[in-house]
Amino acid sequence: MCLGIPGEVVALGDRPGMATVEVGGVRRPVNVMLVEQEGVEPGDWVLIHVGFALARIDEEEARLTLDHLEKMGQAYQDELRALAASRAG
Amino acid sequence: MSEPTEREVLERVDRVRRRRPRVTDERITLSHGSGGKATHALVEALFVEAFRNPILEPLEDQAVFEVGQARLAFTTDSFVVSPLFFPGGDIGELAVNGTVNDLAVSGARPLYLSAGLILEEGFPVADLRRIVASMAAAAERAGVQVVTGDTKVVERGKADSCFINTAGIGVLERDVRLSVSAACPGDAVIVSGPVGDHGITIMLARGELGISSDLRSDTAPLTDLVGLVLEAAPQTRFIRDATRGGVATICNELAQASQVAVVLDERAIPVRPEVRGAAEILGIDPLYVACEGRFVAAVPGERAEAVVAALRGHPQGQGAAVIGHVAAEPPGLVLVDTAFGGTRILDMLVGDPLPRIC
Amino acid sequence: MRDRPAPPDAPTPATEGGPVAVTSAMRFVDEFRDRDTARAVAARIAELCEPGRRYGFMEICGGHTHTIYKHGIEDLLPEAVDLVHGPGCPVCVIPMGRVDDAIWIAEQEGVILTSFGDLLRVPGSRGSFLEAKARGCDIRMVYSPLDSLRIARENPDRRVVFMAIGFETTAPSTAVTVLRAAAEGISNFSVLCNHVSIIPALRAILAASDLRVDGFIGPGHVSTVIGCEPYRFIAERHGRPFVVAGFEPLDILQSIQMLLLQLHEGRSEVENQYTRVVSWEGNRKAVRAIEEVMEPRATFEWRGLGWIPDSALQLRKEYAAFDAERAWEVPAARVADPRACQCGEVLRGVIKPWQCRVFGTACTPEAPIGTCMVSSEGACAAYYNFGRFSRPRAAAARRG
Numbered sequence: 001m002c003l004g005i006p007g008e009v010v011a012l013g014d015r016p017g018m019a020t021v022e023v024g025g026v027r028r029p030v031n032v033m034l035v036e037q038e039g040v041e042p043g044d045w046v047l048i049h050v051g052f053a054l055a056r057i058d059e060e061e062a063r064l065t066l067d068h069l070e071k072m073g074q075a076y077q078d079e080l081r082a083l084a085a086s087r088a089g
Numbered sequence: 090m091s092e093p094t095e096r097e098v099l100e101r102v103d104r105v106r107r108r109r110p111r112v113t114d115e116r117i118t119l120s121h122g123s124g125g126k127a128t129h130a131l132v133e134a135l136f137v138e139a140f141r142n143p144i145l146e147p148l149e150d151q152a153v154f155e156v157g158q159a160r161l162a163f164t165t166d167s168f169v170v171s172p173l174f175f176p177g178g179d180i181g182e183l184a185v186n187g188t189v190n191d192l193a194v195s196g197a198r199p200l201y202l203s204a205g206l207i208l209e210e211g212f213p214v215a216d217l218r219r220i221v222a223s224m225a226a227a228a229e230r231a232g233v234q235v236v237t238g239d240t241k242v243v244e245r246g247k248a249d250s251c252f253i254n255t256a257g258i259g260v261l262e263r264d265v266r267l268s269v270s271a272a273c274p275g276d277a278v279i280v281s282g283p284v285g286d287h288g289i290t291i292m293l294a295r296g297e298l299g300i301s302s303d304l305r306s307d308t309a310p311l312t313d314l315v316g317l318v319l320e321a322a323p324q325t326r327f328i329r330d331a332t333r334g335g336v337a338t339i340c341n342e343l344a345q346a347s348q349v350a351v352v353l354d355e356r357a358i359p360v361r362p363e364v365r366g367a368a369e370i371l372g373i374d375p376l377y378v379a380c381e382g383r384f385v386a387a388v389p390g391e392r393a394e395a396v397v398a399a400l401r402g403h404p405q406g407q408g409a410a411v412i413g414h415v416a417a418e419p420p421g422l423v424l425v426d427t428a429f430g431g432t433r434i435l436d437m438l439v440g441d442p443l444p445r446i447c
Numbered sequence: 448m449r450d451r452p453a454p455p456d457a458p459t460p461a462t463e464g465g466p467v468a469v470t471s472a473m474r475f476v477d478e479f480r481d482r483d484t485a486r487a488v489a490a491r492i493a494e495l496c497e498p499g500r501r502y503g504f505m506e507i508c509g510g511h512t513h514t515i516y517k518h519g520i521e522d523l524l525p526e527a528v529d530l531v532h533g534p535g536c537p538v539c540v541i542p543m544g545r546v547d548d549a550i551w552i553a554e555q556e557g558v559i560l561t562s563f564g565d566l567l568r569v570p571g572s573r574g575s576f577l578e579a580k581a582r583g584c585d586i587r588m589v590y591s592p593l594d595s596l597r598i599a600r601e602n603p604d605r606r607v608v609f610m611a612i613g614f615e616t617t618a619p620s621t622a623v624t625v626l627r628a629a630a631e632g633i634s635n636f637s638v639l640c641n642h643v644s645i646i647p648a649l650r651a652i653l654a655a656s657d658l659r660v661d662g663f664i665g666p667g668h669v670s671t672v673i674g675c676e677p678y679r680f681i682a683e684r685h686g687r688p689f690v691v692a693g694f695e696p697l698d699i700l701q702s703i704q705m706l707l708l709q710l711h712e713g714r715s716e717v718e719n720q721y722t723r724v725v726s727w728e729g730n731r732k733a734v735r736a737i738e739e740v741m742e743p744r745a746t747f748e749w750r751g752l753g754w755i756p757d758s759a760l761q762l763r764k765e766y767a768a769f770d771a772e773r774a775w776e777v778p779a780a781r782v783a784d785p786r787a788c789q790c791g792e793v794l795r796g797v798i799k800p801w802q803c804r805v806f807g808t809a810c811t812p813e814a815p816i817g818t819c820m821v822s823s824e825g826a827c828a829a830y831y832n833f834g835r836f837s838r839p840r841a842a843a844a845r846r847g
Contacts, residue, residue, distance in 0.1 A: 003372045003446050003510060004616070004668045004694070004724075006475035024366020024473050026293070026302040031593060034619055034733045045475065047671065047724050048370070050446050050563075050613075051299070051591025052620045054733065055671040055724045057475055062723035069484050069697055072704075076487035095801050099835055102807030113814075118581045120568075126813045298590050365473065371590070372823070422836055429696045430482040431519015433833040439813045440577075443564030444590055446617065447509050447538060447824045 004049040006057055009042050021048055107421075110134045120440030124333025124379075127440055149269060150191040150329055153261065160261035162197035164188055167254040173216065175294040177287075177305030180253055181223035183381060186308050187332065188257040189231045193312040194328040194384055196267055196319060197259030199231060204238040207252040210245040220251065231310035233257070265319060271326040272347035276415040277393035279386045281314055281400055282307065282408040283359040284336050288378035289367045298444070300370065302363045309382035314406050317399040322392035330384045334438060337376040339385045340413075340423045341437040348420040353413035353435065355428045371444035376435060378442065387415060475723070479695030480518070488700040489523040495707035496527045503529045503659055504706055505796050507649070508666035509536030509824030510694055516833035518696040528703065531796040532826035534648050535666050537613045538565045539794060539818040539825045540749045541641055543784065546571030548777040549610050549639055553584040555775065559602065560586045561595040562610040568821050572782045575821075592624040592638075599628070599636035608771045609638045616668045618642040618760060619733035622740040625762070625769045639771040640761050642741065645669050646677050647758035648749065653685050655795055662706040664699065665691035667721040672737075674729025675717050682715045693721035740766055750784065750818060751791025790817035793826050800827040807831060 007021035007030070017033040019040055032040045032053045040046070046053035093101070110130035120127035137145060144152045151164035168184045185202065192199040204224065208217065228235055286307040293300050311330060318325055327347075329339050336358075340351040353376075360368075360375045368375045382405070388396050393411050400406030423435040496502065506512060512532050515521060521530060534540055546569055553560035553576075560576070567576045567588060580586040585605075589595050592609050599607035611621040621638060628636045645666060652658060665678060670691045678689045688709035692702035702720045709716060719725055740762060747759030762770040771777075784790065787810070789803040800806055800819070810816040812828055819825035 004671070005369050006473075007370075008474075022366075023370050025361075025363035026300050026304075026366040026370065028298075028300045028370065031620075031623065033623055034730060034736065036732075047668070049668065050617060050620050051593050052623065054616065054619070054668065055726075055730060058723050062475055062478075065701075065720075065723060066478055069488065069701060072491055073481075073484040073487035076490050092802070095799075098801040098806060102831075102835065105808050105811070114578075116578070116581045118577050120577065130813070297588075297594065299594065362473075369473065369476070419836060424836065425519075427518045428482065429480050429518040429520070429523075430485050431522035431696075432836070433516060433519045434836050436812075436832045440568070443567055443588065443823075445565045445823050446563045446590075446613065447513075447536065447565050447822070 004047045004054060006045055007048045009040055009044045009046060011042055012040070019053070021046065021053070023048075118440070122333075123438065123441040124338055125438035125440055128333075129437070147268065147270070149195065151195045151197070153195055162192050162195045162259045162261055163257070164191040165254065165256040166191060167252065169249065169252050170291060171249055172294050173220065173251055175306055176290055178308040179220055179223050180251060181220035182227045182308050184253040184255045185224050185227035185231060185233070186310050186381065188255040189233055190311045190330040190382075190384070192257050192259035193310070193315045194267070194330050195259070195261065196263050196265035196315065196328075197261045199233045199257055199259040199312060201236045201258050202228065202233050203256045204235050205254040206238070206240045207248050208240065208242050209248040209250050210242055212250050217251070227310070231312060263319060265323075265325070267325060267327050269327055269329065269342055270346040272343050272349050272351075272387045272415045273326065273389075274349060274415055274417040275390045276326060276387045277390050277411050278340065278351060278353065278413040278415065279388060279393065279396055279400075280331075280336060280359065280410060280412050281311070281384050281386070281406055282382070283361045283364065284331065284380055284383060285360060285364040285368065285375035285378035287381040288335065289364045289375075291379075292371075293367060298371065300367055302367065304361070304363045304367075307380055307382035309405055311382065311384055314400060314403060315384070317403060317406070318386050318388065318396050321395040321399040322388040324389050324392070326387040326389075328384050328386045331380040333379050335375070335377040335379055336383075336385055336412075337374070337423065337435050338437055340435065343385075343387060344423050345421050347415075350416040350419050350421075351413060351423045352416050353423065353425045355425050357410055357412045359408040359410050372446070373442045373444060377438050390414065476695060479693070479697040481697065484697060485523055485700060488697065488704055492528065492700065492704050492707060493525045495704065495711050496525055497711075501527050501529060502661050502707065502710070503531050504662050504664055504703060505531045505533045505652075505660045506664040506699075507533035507535040507645070508669070509539065509822065510668065511664055511666070511692065511699060512536070512826050512829045513824040514694050514696060514699060516829040519833075520696055520699055521834070523700065524703070531660055532793065533796055534652065534749070534752060534794040535614065535645065535669075536794070536819070536822055536824050536826075537617070537641075537643060538569060538822035539790065540643060540648075540751065541569065541612065541818065542748045542750050543571050543782040544748075544780050545641055546575070547573060547782060548779060549608075550574075550576065550579045550584065551778055552608055552639065552771060552775055553579055553586055555606075557605050558585065559598060559605050559607045560584065560610060561589045561598060561607060562586065563590075563612065564588050565822060566610060566612065568815070569818055570815060570821065592621050593627070596624050596628055596633065596636055599633055600631075603635060605635065606774075607636050609636070610641070611638050612641045614643055614645050614666070614669050615672045615737070618741065619672060619730070619736045622736040625740045625766055626736070628769055629766065634768070637769050637771040637774050638762060640741065642760040643747065643749070644743070644758050644760070645673075647755045648752060649678075649681060651752050651755050652795060653681065658796065660687065660796065661710060662688040663690070664702050664706070665689050667691055667693045667698070667725060670719075670721070670725045670729065672730050672733045675719050675725065675727050678717045682717050686715045688715050689717045691717070691719045691721050691725055693724065748781065751794040785816050788817040790819045793819050800830040803827065
């Protein structure tokens with residue numbers, strides 16, 4: 001149900017609805033009919049599951065999520081430093 | 090009676106795990122050949138039971154015994170790989186290197202091999218020539234000679250093209266006593282290169298999964314590398330080449346036989362990107378995937394750096410790394426410190442690692 | 448002395464003797480596994496826990512169970528937070544009778560049965576697919592239903608059957624495969640359809656009186672298809688926060704943090720943590736593919752949950768030519784779970800794997816009684832294979 005892996009489209013297939021997707025240096029033909037309405041191109045990232053692309057990966061949203069997480073991390077580091085400084089002082 | 094606590098349940102599970110294995114299956118399944126729990130149960134409950142003798146019982150990858158003044162190592166291995174020809178090698182090369190390596194990891198100098206071939210009626214002679222040429226080349230590279238052999242032909246359908254069995258003899262000139270039960274807390278666990286190359290190459294070469302890559306099998310003779318380890322660390326405890334069942338299986342065998350814990354650092358395990366990519370797609374863990382030219386060694390902790398440096402100085406040992414250490418507790422378990430900061434167990438697989446969708 | 452990981456762009460020839468990248472950065476994966484960020488989020492989680500209160504969150508999806516154990520995520524959570532496993536393991540919920548039906552079909556003349564790897568060791572009442580293969584049935588593992596179709600094309604004299612399993616994540620793939628088969632006029636391919644729907648299962652879970660769960664970690668990949676809207680009744684009518692979560696460790700941690708924040712602020716909403724892949728509307732094309740080829744069954748038996756109406760899919764009669772259940776009169780026997788098996792209670796989150804009376808003794812991965820132990824994402828298998836030991840827990844046990 002759940003094993004979906006991000007992969008990069010590296011080529012469009014010779015048959016309509018197919019594309020070659022690369023994950024960490026290995027390639028597999030993937031059926032992109034379920035995401036094709038948005039127009040799939042080399043360089044796009046998709047979520048693959050049992051040989052089908054189920055969704056496009058929104059790189060902007062990924063960035064936002066990571067930023068949010070990193071800010072949490074930064075705030076935590078700041079607090080730790082403040083705590084250490086207040087102990088030292 | 091009150092409900093047991095989690096700890097009591099886990100202790101009960103541990104006791105069950107330590108019981109003598111029995112084989113209750115009516116038929117052999119592919120799990121029995123995968124190198125995991127089913128294989129171990131079969132070997133212990135069926136073969137060891139029947140053949141009972143002190144040379145067999147340690148269940149090392151080779152038998153070591155004395156004849157006159159000489160200490161000899163003796164081993165056998167059978168090769169049934171499909172496809173016969175794959176990127177990086179073929180069944181012939183595997184057949185030579187596999188047996189050479191089983192000898193080499195005991196510290197022996199591999200000397201002589203036998204080769205028994207079982208051929209299917211209709212098998213192309215051209216393919217046979219290729220395989221035999223590979224075997225000759227591999228033998229020369231490994232410094233061994235094929236001195237005796239046998240050939241059988243069976244009817245079409247009774248064997249998958251070509252099966253090869255090789256047996257090998259080597260001599261132990263060094264005063265080493267490597268053993269799977271010799272690991273001590275504080276030892277470092279070292280792997281001689283990136284894991285999973287061979288198994289993933291074969292899985293992809295079968296073509297059913299539709300995945301393509303530039304991966305090649307890592308089949309190679311390990312004699313030189315073993316020599317480097319033993320020079321850098323004369324007190325090396327144990328070396329075993331990682332074949333079916335992968336690095337995870339060897340670590341489990343070590344943990345159980347030595348009654349120690351093996352703790353691996355996930356971030357330190359060398360894996361080629363292509364192996365990782367294929368494994369992620371299929372939902373397989375590279376630690377369980379077969380290699381054919383890699384070994385795992387347990388060496389005294391203070392010699393770890395020297396051993397890795399020695400290995401990396403050799404073209405075959407480029408990716409060598411310390412991947413973990415041996416601890417006293419909990420005995421018999423392999424743990425992984427995950428990249429994420431948690432802990433998990435790395436148990437022995439039941440059967441082959443199967444791709445999953447979930 | 449540990450090597451520093453090579454930079455992600457370092458050349459990595461895949462031949463022996465070349466330089467090796469020890470770790471390659473897998474995009475959209477590794478960034479979500481960062482351990483320093485993990486500690487920060489874990490700290491936030493701890494802060495949001497009210498003193499003296501315990502929280503139970505159900506992670507519905509088997510993929511989440513697997514990730515949680517594989518990365519040791521529970522080691523980073525405060526003791527107050529308990530993760531409860533749910534029924535979102537499509538292998539675990541298949542009753543034994545359906546496995547038997549598939550094997551019965553495999554035993555028929557000329558049949559090639561194709562299946563995902565997950566199912567090969569699941570026990571029916573007369574053994575698993577792997578054991579049936581050992582007896583001589585032609586059973587082959589496939590990665591994709593399209594591979595099964597290819598086998599049908601390449602073997603026109605054989606009848607190829609695909610054992611279709613999965614929630615709404617996988618159903619569109621089966622549907623598109625059937626549509627392709629129809630378009631190409633392939634007559635020797637059929638599907639034994641065991642697709643199930645997540646919402647009816649969630650309703651059944653919420654209706655059960657023994658459930659004690661404060662919120663839900665929602666199935667990220669199912670949601671790429673069905674979107675987030677279908678879960679609203681859980682937040683609105685049942686007052687439980689629901690966060691649709693991704694599958695990397697940081698996704699799960701962030702989702703737990705979002706659930707705790709909702710509880711802290713007295714909210715009960717559906718939120719989407721997995722925004723890089725899940726949209727609120729879901730994938731309408733995928734949903735249309737399912738609706739074109741399949742329709743709900745009146746009722747379907749779920750292991751552990753009993754009969755649930757409208758909870759599973761079958762092929763529409765327009766596609767009867769591809770329906771294995773119409774091609775053969777399968778036995779369709781109702782096989783009761785072995786008496787010792789408590790998979791049902793595990794799937795409903797009522798007991799933990801180790802609380803099952805046969806866990807690790809009569810039921811082990813090598814000799815499983817129930818599907819929770821044999822499926823790689825089943826809670827029992829995950830706990831047995833990965834989670835049986837935890838140093839923080841062991842340390843706590845030694846202290847306490």
